[in-house]
Amino acid sequence: MDVIWILMGLLLGLVSIQFMKLRQAAALLPPGPTPLPFIGNLLTIKFQLHHRTLMKLSxxxxxxxxxxxxxxxxxxxxxxxxxxxxxxxNSEQVSNRPTSPYFKVYSEERGIILSNGLNWKLQRRLVLKILRNLGLGKKVLEWRINVEARHLVEEIVCQKGSATDPNCCIMNAVTNVITAVNFGHNYSLKDEVFHHIINSTNVVANFFGTHWGQLYDAFPWLMHRLPGPQQAMYKHLRFLKEWMLQEIRQHQQNPSPEPQDVVDYYLEQISKEKDDPSSTIGEDNLIHVLMDLVVAGSETVTSTLQWGLLYMAIYQDVQVKVHKEIDAFVESIENLQYEDRLNMPYTNAVIHEVQRVSTVVPLGLPRQCTQDFKLNDYSIRKGTTIIANLASVNMDSKQWKFPDTFNPSNFLDNNEHFQANTAFLPFSAGHRI
Known part of the structure; x- marks a missing residue:
């Protein structure tokens, strides 16, 4: 009995010390709900960083x-x-990514999205150069997109009006544009490997925002050893990395006379810098660059297109106006080009409104301070993690005519011309946009 009382006393003392430490640390930070020992505010946010919960707390x-x-x-x-x-x-001051437990597992601090410093700058610079070589912003990439768009429409028409889940065929179209750019080939909707890729991409991309993702970041040493969805996440992550490595090996075994895709161009750069010991251009970074392009690109575009379909189904008056504008301007849908948006202001406004209301990355990705700085009246220390609630910007009542409802007029002036808005932040802002 005495041992139990001693243990309870020690536990109470430990909790009390932790509570006091938290109170002292919290006093130096911007206000917020009182954190509890060990779990912080996880109960308050219901173990999930959700943009609406954070908006209410604000x-x-x-x-x-x-x-x-x-x-x-x-x-x-x-x-x-x-x-x-x-x-x-304060873009420069918040230009780093935090090395959270999940981010470390996902990226190993390589690639573009979650790396920092010189590595981030070199990878980003090289990949932008490669994408421009492959047609970013040029007709050749529009052609790839148009081909997949036609296949997508044909797939939906084949359903003959019956109820169907469009996710898989949309994901197929989007992923095929990305895999064609990355690897020089695409996948059939019936390919089992493709379905495995889609499933793994969804699991890895969405894990961070879940209850389990928050628990993983709070208690990585424990979650690593316990059963649960995090173990499935490990499995899917390994599969994606093995897939990337297999694609790289195939390119090495069957080199093209001229670079045709991201892997070709990157391998060419590896060969150029092989004798430079300070170079970060290597196979490990290539794997994570490919991961970034597939996971981030496919998930965001697919989600946006799904939201677009949903809003067109709900707001059929908007759908009719879009259809009439396209019919009035475009002779052949196969010849539709990005620059045509300038002549279709209503359709352009609808696309922007879909992105504004859905905000498919509502909290963006976290930033980390590179140095101490002042944020309004608060002193923020170097190394602090910052979350920008992008959804709260895209729904800010001071910035939008109709902040809480789907209404293309948010992007139209009084003459029905397209009107941009600086408060439109679907994919963050600053150095890491």
Whole structure:
């Protein structure tokens, strides 16, 4: 009995010490809900970083507030003015990515999206150069997209009006554009490997925002050893990396006379820099660059197109106006080009409104401070993690005529001309946009 009382006393003392430490640390940060020992505010946010929960909390604690995930504080920024001040006016100061436990597992601090410093700059510069060589912003890439768009329409027409889940065929079309650019080939909708790729991509891309993802970041040492969805995530992540490596090996065994895709161009650059010991252009980074392009690209575009279909189904008056505008301007849908948006203001406004209302990456990706800096009245320390609530910007009542409803008029002036809005941030802002 004495041992139990001693243990309870020690536990109570440990919790009390932890609580006092949290209170002292919280006093130096922007306001927020009181963190509990060990779990922080996980109960308050219901073990999930959800943009609407954070928007409600901002009504209490202000547009710059602190949320604790376990023992790690996150500075959450809401609303256009605060997000602009953080991501644009202090872009250099928040240009890093945090090395959270899940991010480390996913990227190993390589690639573009989650790497930092010189490696990030070199990978980003090289990949942008490669994409431009492959037709980014040019007709050749539009041609690839048009081919897949026609296949997508044919697939939907084949359903003959019966109820169907469009996710798989949309994902197939989007992924095939990306795999054609990455690897020089695409996949059939009936290919079992493709379905495995789609499933793995979904699991890996969505894990971070789930309850389990938050628990993983709060208690990585424990979650790594317990059964649960995180073990499935490991499996899918391994599969994707093995797939990338297999594609690289096939390119090495069957080299093209001239570079045809991302892998070809990157391998060519590896060969050029093989004698430079300081170079970060290597196979490990190539694997993660390919991962970034597939996982980030396919998930965001697929989600946007799904939201677009949903809004066209719900708002059929909008669908009719879009259809009439396209019919009036475009003689043949096969010849549709990106520059045609300039002559179709209503359709362009609808596309932007779909992105605004859906905000498929509502919290963007976290940033990390590269140095101490002032964010409004608050002193933010180097190394602090910052979350920009992009959904709160795209729904800011001070910036939009119809912030909470789907309405293309948000992007049209009084003369029905397309009108851009600086508060339109579907994919973040600043150095890491």
């Amino acid at each position: 009504e209490i604690y202000g547009n710059i507030m602190t949320i604790w995930v376990g023992q790690t504080p996150l500075i959450v920024v809401n609303g256009y003015e605060a997000v602009k001040e953080c991501l644009i006016n």
